[in-house]
Amino acid sequence: MPAVNKFFNKLIEKSVNHPNLKLISAIVILSYGFRMNWGEWRPQESILKNVEETLQLALVPNSEAQKTVQDRLNVMQNLTDFPNYLLFILGNSSFSESVRSLGGILLKNNILTVYSSLSQEDNLKFRNECLRLLKDPSREVRISISNVIVIIAKDHLKTWHELIPYLMKCFVSQDEHSEVALTTLFKVCEELINKQKPQEEAYPITHEVFPKLVEFVALDTCTIRQDIIRLTNQFLQDYFPIMKQSIDTASYLRSIMQLANTSDVDLQKYICHTFVIYVENQEECLLPHLHDIICYLMEKCQHDDQEVALQACEFWLATTKLSTCKDILSPYVDKLLPILLKNMKYSAAELNMIKDSLGADANNKDLSKDISPFHLKDRGNVGDAEEYYSDEDLDEQAEDFDDFYVGWTLRKCSAASLDSIAVKFGEELLTLLIPLISEMLRNSDYIIKESAILALGAVAEGCMNGLKNELPNLIRFLICCMNDEHSIVRVITCWTLSRYVSWIVNFHSENPEEFFVPVMTVLLKHFIDENKRVQRAAISAFCIFQEDSQMKLVPYIDFILEGFKYGFERFHCRSLYLLYDAIGVLAQAVGNHLSKEEYVSKLLPPLMKKFTELNNFYDDHFIAVLECLSNVIPSLEVAFLPFSETVYLHCLQLINDSLIACINYQQYPNEYDPPDKEPMNVAHDVLYSMALGLKTHFVKYVTNSNLIYLLYTTMQDGSNLIRQTSIALYGELIGLCYPFLASNVNDYIPLIIKNLDENVDGVCNNAAWVIGKLCSVMGSNIQQFLPEILNAFVHILRAPTMARTMHKTVAISLCIIFFVCPEVTVPEMDNIVKNCCMLVRNVRDSDEKDLAFRGLCSIILRHPEFNKTYFIFFFVTRLLHG
Incomplete structure (x- = not known):
């Protein structure tokens, strides 16, 4: 055995500088390691010394040293008992604390490669050593072994029965070791949440851990309430039904309420979150304490810390989903509305985030964060399909353009809460709202004025009927606001106009010049606004306008296409993506009225120019143009014929290239990246649209290409969307050229049945x-x-x-x-x-x-x-x- 060790040690040393020896050493080490008996394992001094030296060298802040360390580790990691050496070093106080800690980090990264192959006896020894080291005098060692335990527990918690009781025992002891034990417990629990384990696997945690935590959080000696409540909230949110079986939720709520006066900002945030979880899952528990909770949350909605205020505001949004919403909020709505309206102002942090996009930036190129495209629809669903565009999709898109990269904020949550409350209360809310909003509109501060316009949009769905008499003046006012000098006012006005589109479109339809044409005109005008955020908000609002207007747009198609033409000339990426969506919505709205020669001559040349100048099939811009074409082609019908061959060949090539990329990745996964299938999906969409629009004119392309054979492959693809669009295209071809398909239709039917x-x-x-x-x-x-x-x-x-x-x-x-x-x-x-x-x-x-x-x-x-x-x-x- 000493001779083998000596040989092995030399291999490690020499292989660092001899690449050809690396493979030989790896094979020898691997075979040697597999012959090891883990139950009788003892460290070999020469190997142990080499591992220790490598760890010491890793602490040297020198690039050459780090390269040597990496080369050595590449060899050592092929040794099957390498984790044993790391655990030995981690658990032995004769080594320096820094070396032990680094050994723990490497152990965490390597343990899963061998852990599953351990015998039951070795498994038990390994786990016992992990638990022993949780009480090591060195805090760094305790933290390192904690990370190892969490990695093991990810997949083996169900069989590690002693882990949770041991961690609970350490935690309750409240000595110097309890902090890391509690941290370990939290990480294990969080891993369970993050992996979305089935409820039965959460059972041991919820039934063993949380009763103790809930009991502990009420004690005056508890110093970690914040962590306990945060963790409990996470589990309550995901497992409330089974948590109710484990803990007295009413008692826990009372404990939380006793902590409500804390000055700890994070704890306040978690307490607010607890109330939100209860109103979502067990509102009856709140009833005895409802007044105190609502008063508390209204106070926290005005907190200087935006996260606390946001978490408190979530309560109102959650409450509006209850059938008892009006009963709960009615006594407080007069106090709540001013708070929501105040919180609908842009915060300083939000204004800072969008400060670079407030001025005249229309000629500036889009930043990388601005150029992700929007995909408005889910195509390829046929039969008695629903509309491709839903109001919800369009509303979400409209709101995206109000600071799409700022995220979910107190402002947005307050507006959403007001929207939902207005739906529940209806026009009876207006008596309270109108004086408040009117005062905000008269304010000289444009930030406050902007929030008032946001409020007008938020109440549109719930209060439209009560505002009927005021709407003519309101719409005129909003049209005037579209000329406001401040871009954020113009942005929100676009959105608010879009919320009243149904009234605008249907008001005195015999006299479109009163509101229909002015609103259409002002939105089109701001397609070429000097500010890009306004451009995007105007296009988005115009999409909603078109969706509601449908055939009423027919007399104005030429006028609309003029607006689109200016967009093609001036827009950058993000606005262009939206323009493509607007074109698609127009096509859906007016159908084959778009196929007139004068319209086609305005629309297709700039669109096809974009299509042909983009030579990267996987570029987002190219995909956006393809999606636009898939919307437009059915409306253009045979008017698309002059452009059809170019588009068809591009789509066919795209599908061919994508399938080749899939095959390459399947055969050589280490040499090729996983293929992006979205372009292939959109290509199917375009071909399906061509079949719909061109009808029998499409048959010549099918019969003179390998499309049918490609469909045989794509109808078996692992992606649901690919199969969905592929099957749709095949179905359309059945009606167009069944005789051509008939010879091998029996090969395709089993694929269809399988779906x-x-x-x-x-x-x-x-x-x-x-x-x-x-x-x-x-x-x-x-x-x-x-x-x-x-x-x-x-x-x-x-x-x-x-x-x-x-x-x-x-x-x-x-x-x-x-x-x-x-x-x-x-x-x-x-x-x-x-x-x-x-x-x-x-x-x-x-x-x-x-x-x-x-x-x-x-x-x-x-x-x-x-x-x-x-x-x-x-x-x-x-x-x-x-």
Whole structure:
């Protein structure tokens, strides 16, 4: 054995300067290590000395020394018992404290590579040594072993039964060792939260640790309340139902309230958070203390520390989600509203963060933080799909442009709280609000004026009806504010105008010159504002304006495109991304009215110029242009033909390149980066849009390329979005060129059936839609695949959620099967047909719905027993079908 050790020691020394020896030494060390018996392990002096010298050298602040250390460690880390040496050094007081501590750091980084291979006996010895070192005289050693324990507990807490009781015992002892024991306990608990373990795995923590912590936090001798409450809050937030079984939540709340007068700012923040958690999860516990808690939180909302005020403000937002909100807040709303309005001002910190973007910066290039694109929609969901754009998406986007990189602040939380309170209280809030907001608007401080305009936008949804008589003057006032000298006022005015768009669009629609045209004009005008934040806010508000206006925009398409034209000429990256979204919303709103030659000649050249000058498929700007095209092409229809070949070839190349990148990464993961699949997803989207817009003109591209074969691969991709868009495109091709697909359609159907997974809505919806399309063209030839299809459909329809588009699509396709294959039967036929009736009647009229209704008629005629119980459902469907 000494001879082996000597040989090994020399290998370590020589391999540092001889690269070819590194591999040899690694192999020898590895094989030597595997022959070791961990139960009989003893450190070899020569190796131990070498490890110690390496650790000593690591403490030398010299680049050459550090390189030598790294080379040595690269060799040592191949030794399977290297962690043993580190643990030996860490636990031996004969070494210097700095060497021991550094050994602990290396042990933390290496332990998981060998820990799982330990025998049960060695595992126990290792753990016992870890626990022993938690009481080492050296605080640095205790901290190092604490980190090792946390790493092990990440994946092995369930089997380390003695760990939690031991940490609790050390913690309760309140001696010099208890601090690190408590820190270890906290880290173990936080790891459990961060990994989102199932509730049963949290059980030992919640049932063993928290009763003690809750008991301890009420003691006068407790010196770590802040940490305990912070940790308890984290667990309450994630595991309140099972925490209720472990601790007396009412008693804990009383303990928290007794601490409320603390001067500790962090503790105040955690106490406020506790109240928020309770109102979200167990409001009845708060009722006996409600007055005191609300008064406390209103006071903390005015705290000088913004984090304390923000945490207190979260309470109002959480309360508005309760059915009892009005009962809880009514006695206090007159005091609460002034506080919320005051907190809607920009703070000094927020103004400092946006100070560089307040002036005339339209000609400055975007900073790196400004150029991440916005993706407005989730495309590729077909069948009886919902609208691509939702008001919520657009509202969120609008708010993003009000300091999108500042984050969640007291200002935003206060505005959101006012919004939600206004929805709950409605117009009865206006008696209190109007005098307060009017006074703010008259204030000479533009910061206060800006917050008043924000408040006007915040109450729009809840108080619109009560403001009806005031809205004409309010809209005129807001139009005037769009010319304010301060950019932050113009920014928030854009957003507030967008909140009243539904009224603007529908007010005296026979006289659009009164409000419709002036608002449209002022927003378009500020597309070319001298301030980029105003530009973005105006575009975002205009997207919402277009979404609400729909066909009312048709007479003004030329005027709108002029505004877009100036945007193409002047915008930088971030504003350009929004312009692409605005173009997409216009296309969705006006449909094929956009296909007139004079409109196409204004819109397509600048858009295609951007498309062709961007040669990097993975550039965010290129993806944004692609997304814009995917929105526009269906509206342009055959007017897009002159540009179609260029776009088609780019998309095909993009998909080809992405699939090659995927293959390279799968085969050589160490040599290639994981591929970015978003461009491939958007390329599918564009091709799907071309199929929709060009219809039969698209067939020549399909038949003269390898698109169908590419789809065979992408329909099996690991990404849900890729499969969703790929299946949608295949489904559209069925209607356009089924004869071309027919020769190998049987290879594709199993892939489609495999995607009938109700847990992935979009993919399942599209797969079900494609099956309906296939049935309509294949007829009874689809018979061989029906057992699998029917099993999947019945499983989904047994408990339909009426709001889900996917269930409607499945019902339509099943009824088409009934039509083309009238002899099929399914389990629980009566109940399934009843569900189909309920789902189909809410679907828009289409060829698919017509076939589905015929299928319903066919199946009901052949199952007269259905009439006894469920005929009323078919009868209502018949009436609605017309």
